[in-house]
Amino acid sequence: MLLEFLRSWHPRFEPVPAFRQSGALPYAIVNNRVVFLLVTSRKTGRWIFPKGSISAGMTPWDSAAKEALEEAGVSGEISTSAIGAYRNTDKGVPVEIDLYPLRVEAQLEAWQEMDQRLRHWALLHETKRLLSDRALSRIAETLHRQLTVPRLMQ
DSSP: HHHHHHHHHHOOOOOOOGGGGEEEEEEOOOOOTTEEEEEEEETTTEOOOOEEOTTTTTTTHHHHHHHHHHHHOEEEEEESSSSSEEEEEETTTEEEEEEEEEEEEEEEESSSSTTOOEEEEEEOOOHHHHHHHHHHHHHHHHHHHHHHHHOOOO
16 A cells, blocks of 8 residues: 555645646547547657647647647647646656647648657557556546546436
């Protein structure tokens, strides 16, 4: 139990606004099943969701949609509410990345970073297996649950 706690523990920090990023959590519903789109990072080749610095003059969610188009070649309806956040480092500096669900409506055959990354559609169990960051897995699980659990009638 202690080992599990230590694996997922991260010291709290308040990132400077300049060190906050946004990312997209691209998904689609195929045959009534939720599938997620992952891309490989350029530096390590690990599977991640598209992310990057928030572009000047853009909202975090619009910037996340831009990253999804550049890194994965997809576009669609982006949520204005983050589904979750996780921590990472960029050149040794801690950053907090907010992820915004992006329901994919179009996928390009050619896109800006296609020669630098792979992309892969996966069901939740494979998504969790491919993601090395447990925080990303938990965020994907949260979105999956929101999309699949019937809402209670009010």
